[in-house]
Amino acid sequence: xxxxxxxxxxxxxxxxxxxxxxxxxxxxxxxxxxxxxxxxxxxxxxxxxxxxxxxxxxxxxxxxxxxxxxxxxxxxxxxxxxxxxxxxxxxxxxxxxxxxxxxxxxxxxxxxxxxxxxxxxxxxxxxxxxxxxxxxxxxxxxxxxxxxxxxxxxxxxxxxxxxxxxxxxxxxxxxxxxxxxxxxx
Amino acid sequence: xxxxxxxxxxxxxxxxxxxxxxxxxxxxxxxxxxxxxxxxxxxxxxxxxxxxxxxxxxxxxxxxxxxxxxxxxxxxxxxxxxxxxxxxxxxxxxxxxxxxxxxxxxxxxxxxxxxxxxxxxxxxxxxxxxxxxxxxxxxxxxxxxxxxxxxxxxxxxxxxxxxxxxxxxxxxxxxxxxxxxxxxx
DNA sequence: AGTCCGCTTGTCAGCGACTGACGTAATCCC
DNA sequence: GGGATTACGTCAGTCGCTGACAAGCGGACT
Numbered sequence: 001x002x003x004x005x006x007x008x009x010x011x012x013x014x015x016x017x018x019x020x021x022x023x024x025x026x027x028x029x030x031x032x033x034x035x036x037x038x039x040x041x042x043x044x045x046x047x048x049x050x051x052x053x054x055x056x057x058x059x060x061x062x063x064x065x066x067x068x069x070x071x072x073x074x075x076x077x078x079x080x081x082x083x084x085x086x087x088x089x090x091x092x093x094x095x096x097x098x099x100x101x102x103x104x105x106x107x108x109x110x111x112x113x114x115x116x117x118x119x120x121x122x123x124x125x126x127x128x129x130x131x132x133x134x135x136x137x138x139x140x141x142x143x144x145x146x147x148x149x150x151x152x153x154x155x156x157x158x159x160x161x162x163x164x165x166x167x168x169x170x171x172x173x174x175x176x177x178x179x180x181x182x183x184x185x
Numbered sequence: 186x187x188x189x190x191x192x193x194x195x196x197x198x199x200x201x202x203x204x205x206x207x208x209x210x211x212x213x214x215x216x217x218x219x220x221x222x223x224x225x226x227x228x229x230x231x232x233x234x235x236x237x238x239x240x241x242x243x244x245x246x247x248x249x250x251x252x253x254x255x256x257x258x259x260x261x262x263x264x265x266x267x268x269x270x271x272x273x274x275x276x277x278x279x280x281x282x283x284x285x286x287x288x289x290x291x292x293x294x295x296x297x298x299x300x301x302x303x304x305x306x307x308x309x310x311x312x313x314x315x316x317x318x319x320x321x322x323x324x325x326x327x328x329x330x331x332x333x334x335x336x337x338x339x340x341x342x343x344x345x346x347x348x349x350x351x352x353x354x355x356x357x358x359x360x361x362x363x364x365x366x367x368x369x370x
Numbered sequence: 371a372g373t374c375c376g377c378t379t380g381t382c383a384g385c386g387a388c389t390g391a392c393g394t395a396a397t398c399c400c
Numbered sequence: 401g402g403g404a405t406t407a408c409g410t411c412a413g414t415c416g417c418t419g420a421c422a423a424g425c426g427g428a429c430t
Contacts, residue, residue, distance in 0.1 A: 004406080004407065005407055008408090029385090029386060030386080039409090040410080042388095042411095043407075043409080045387085046408080050387075051386095079368065080368070115305065115308075119304035120297070145368035148337050149365070152333050152337075179326060179330055180369070181369050182327070183264070184334065214415065227417095230416085235416075236415095236417090
């Protein structure tokens with residue numbers, strides 16, 4: 001695997017995050033990001049398919065981790081409890097990326113184009129969750145529905161966890177799942 | 186109100202739908218759509234903010250109808266049953282637009298950029314549903330959660346209703362809500 | 371009737387996102 | 401050490417989208 005190019009990629013991500021934060025997503029051009037990273041606009045688009053995706057790199061890793069976490073949950077029949085434990089198992093990864101996720105969330109919330117992309121990422125996360133649940137023997141439709149609800153609860157918990165440095169993920173996650181269960185009645 | 190311009194707008198929508206269907210979203214340019222509609226590319230972008238939005242016009246109307254339907258549901262404490270009845274009340278509107286929704290759904294499903302936009306529209310539908318529930322006196326967080334689940338069930342029912350001309354919406358809706366309730370346990 | 375006004379559209383110039391083709395320097399592998 | 405990847409730069413071009421200005425058109429007012 002090419003060890004080179006990885007450094008450029010990281011520099012592009014950091015430059016993009018910093019510039020987006022300071023000047024807003026719309027006013028920053030891809031050429032400017034590339035210039036700060038010391039490369040050309042063309043190589044920016046070689047590393048990322050478009051100007052938005054530079055903020056969503058690592059989503060593939062997250063999906064893979066979630067799939068593995070779901071597969072590794074010890075036997076629990078209820079799909080939602082499986083998801084709850086799987087999400088909790090991803091805590092270390094989330095904490096590692098924490099310094100990036102907060103400014104990232106701010107720009108995304110302030111930029112409709114980025115919010116759209118994020119919704120697409122969330123949907124793909126739902127799909128992998130559904131597949132991972134199905135692989136555990138849960139019927140297709142039920143897996144899809146549980147994934148939808150579970151990911152929604154996960155997002156709700158993250159939404160409160162992200163801007164709050166002192167908060168612990170576990171109680172927020174439990175609270176979100178409980179509220180979701182109550183909302184159905 | 187300008188009665189003129191409305192005809193151009195409709196022609197643009199129909200031309201876009203037809204061209205997208207036949208040649209795919211990506212290969213069709215805004216100028217081509219405009220040419221078929223008998224106008225210039227510039228006026229296309231005067232009627233629609235971007236190339237995607239031409240397929241999602243009328244979403245504002247749908248949101249308004251949903252808000253009104255939720256407000257008009259006779260007293261029912263459980264937010265999910267309110268939503269169920271509200272969705273059912275929108276049946277006539279959905280059936281009116283039916284000839285357009287099926288080809289539309291096909292292109293959207295085949296085009297990631299359009300799928301992203303649709304997810305954003307669904308999110309805005311969730312938000313209006315949450316607001317309408319809150320206006321009924323339902324606590325904020327509970328309203329948001331119920332809206333999330335309810336809209337998900339609605340989308341599930343629509344997904345089966347759209348490609349099936351003979352299907353009735355009501356049983357599909359009930360089925361979706363029931364499955365969702367069961368998925369929580 | 372004539373004029374003024376608001377609205378819609380056409381035209382033009384221009385920026386930024388993105389892509390394909392081609393050349394080049396560094397790196398890897400034998 | 402030479403050939404093959406690999407990552408990048410350069411160039412040219414298309415398309416999405418926007419601002420500015422002018423032109424036509426109907427409706428209102430006198």
